[in-house]
Amino acid sequence: MILVRTKGGKKMKKQTKRYAESAKLLEAGKQYDIKEAIEVIEKMPKAKFDETVELHVKLGVDSRHADQQVRGTVVLPNGTGKTQKVLVFAKGPKAEEAQKAGADFVGAEELIPKIQNENWFEYDVIVATPDMMGVVGRLGRVLGPKGLMPNPKSGTVTFDVAKAIDEIKAGKVEYRLDKTNIIHVPVGKASFGQEKLFDNFKVLIEAIIKAKPSAAKGQYLRSVTVASSMGPGVKVNPVRVTE
Numbered sequence: 001m002i003l004v005r006t007k008g009g010k011k012m013k014k015q016t017k018r019y020a021e022s023a024k025l026l027e028a029g030k031q032y033d034i035k036e037a038i039e040v041i042e043k044m045p046k047a048k049f050d051e052t053v054e055l056h057v058k059l060g061v062d063s064r065h066a067d068q069q070v071r072g073t074v075v076l077p078n079g080t081g082k083t084q085k086v087l088v089f090a091k092g093p094k095a096e097e098a099q100k101a102g103a104d105f106v107g108a109e110e111l112i113p114k115i116q117n118e119n120w121f122e123y124d125v126i127v128a129t130p131d132m133m134g135v136v137g138r139l140g141r142v143l144g145p146k147g148l149m150p151n152p153k154s155g156t157v158t159f160d161v162a163k164a165i166d167e168i169k170a171g172k173v174e175y176r177l178d179k180t181n182i183i184h185v186p187v188g189k190a191s192f193g194q195e196k197l198f199d200n201f202k203v204l205i206e207a208i209i210k211a212k213p214s215a216a217k218g219q220y221l222r223s224v225t226v227a228s229s230m231g232p233g234v235k236v237n238p239v240r241v242t243e
Helices: 017-023 034-043 092-101 109-118 130-146 161-170 194-210
Strands: 002-005 011-014 052-059 071-075 086-089 105-107 125-128 172-176 182-189 221-228 234-236
Touching: 034 194, 034 221, 034 234, 052 194, 071 161, 071 194, 086 130, 086 161, 092 105, 092 161, 105 109, 109 130, 125 130, 125 161, 161 172, 172 182, 172 194, 182 194, 194 221
Parallel strands: 086 105, 086 125
Antiparallel strands: 002 011, 052 182, 052 221, 071 172, 221 234
């Protein structure tokens, strides 16, 4: 799919030839089991780059209520296929620990103007020690909308910076509800092959199921879809995702 502008300035989605060819492989109305879904994605015409395969899960919860939030992290057994750049806010021994653990950038207050005034975002994840959150908090308006704000629930506010960096580099992903009660999270790269993508999917979906809030009522997994970056979504049978 590509975005095009109409004469009125509105953005509309236009199907590419490759997208249309991919869509022909799908059976109308069918819900696949996960192995079948991954197999279908593998058969789709390939883009000129290594596409990310993503999981989209609509949950039977209401994200407006604090007791129905779903959020967590999990380390994918086969990683994400992307090398994550990590920025660590720390001082003294913890800054040294971060550097030894392989952090791409380490700093403290001196980074505030660089991020605020120079739009410096050459990193994918931020880790901060708890004593630095007063400093990092000043960047809330900048980091929040980009999903970069460190958070204890995602393991990015911690004194164990070495462990946090190791997990991120190993392929830790965060899953969380958006405003429409859907989780969007990468499963891996199209080049991984079916077995590795399946292993990652299983770990992810099991973590999401385990994170079910006690306040959730009715069907928890409303819909499950997997899709490559440029391809159509393949619907997965939510009842059979753990098989």
